[in-house]
Amino acid sequence: MDRAELAAFLRSRRERISPADVGLPVGPRRRTPGLRREEVAQLAYISAEYYTRLEQARGPRPSREVLAGLARALRLTDAERDHLHLLAGAPPGRPPGPSREVPQSILDLVHRLPRSAAFVTSALLEVLAWNELAAALMEDFSALSRRDRNLARRAFLGPLPGGRRLYGVSDADAFARHAARRLRTTAARYPDDPEVSALIRELLAGSEEFAGLWASHDVAAEPTLCKTFQHPLVGPVTVNCDALDLTDRDQQVVIYTAVPGSSSEEALRLLSVIGTQRMDASG
The missing domain is CATH 3.30.450.180 (Beta-Lactamase)
Structure with missing residues (x-):
């Protein structure tokens, strides 16, 4: 597991998604580019504390279920999903859910x-x-x-x-x-x-x-x-x-x-x- 690269990858994917992309209100006081950490955690069905530790390169190796939730929450492409698994030390298997990426x-x-x-x-x-x-x-x-x-x-x-x-x-x-x-x-x-x-x-x-x-x-x-x-x-x-x-x-x-x-x-x-x-x- 490459904690530093995983943290940087998660942060980069989070910052590129706007709240509107996932049906969340933007709000007048939003200063964070993209989604907030707690919003990603909510969409991925994990705790905000656990997700924060992953982005700070302090978290334990995430399970396949957690990786599937993160891929879905961050709207990763198939290639990005595979990359996420490799960074987490869990080689990708069959996609956990239907693909939304159209060639x-x-x-x-x-x-x-x-x-x-x-x-x-x-x-x-x-x-x-x-x-x-x-x-x-x-x-x-x-x-x-x-x-x-x-x-x-x-x-x-x-x-x-x-x-x-x-x-x-x-x-x-x-x-x-x-x-x-x-x-x-x-x-x-x-x-x-x-x-x-x-x-x-x-x-x-x-x-x-x-x-x-x-x-x-x-x-x-x-x-x-x-x-x-x-x-x-x-x-x-x-x-x-x-x-x-x-x-x-x-x-x-x-x-x-x-x-x-x-x-x-x-x-x-x-x-x-x-x-x-x-x-x-x-x-």
Whole structure:
């Protein structure tokens, strides 16, 4: 264990994260760049005293559970997570939780599909990346918190605060089954990840539909071939659905395309011009 390097690495990662990145208020008297030590400790589910000792190069070797909590709290990339383990003298094993780091090549691919609505989801069905047409067709994800970008939460627990929700789709029931089955697989793959457990507990407590689907123990995903969005500006938009698995990240790239020459293709073309602006706003 390299205590000095571990301390410096933790401090550098803490200082680069803003409170807003993790849903914390900035406050008028904040003088520390990035997060405070106690905030990292809270997010990692460890004591503030223990985390402070790690940053001061005085702490004992952290367990794998502590390292997993720190990686999650500091929003480390996969490479940074592995580096953290090496500094702590605990060679990295399988990722403890779903990856949220989207490869740059996939980000480039998503944004190079101007005539298709494309987005990337994690194993927890959180929308991690999207292009402009996906935002125009589905929701302006940039205006949502990370919590509210979770499609499973949206499907089973209803609209967002203020009444906003993803536009209605024709396959809501099929997507609910897909979400429950995918989360069942995710729970088995990451049994020790607190974020996975917390989401499933939340859905079980808040949705009888999810509880019923969860009790079936089904894991085989049903492919979605097409769906129709009831968009408030351009009307119904029917799209073909394709999903590309990123097996090394446990993520999916979802691509929606319309049949060439169809009214839905014209609607997508119009949405690519309209974007996320509110054309129906009064005044």
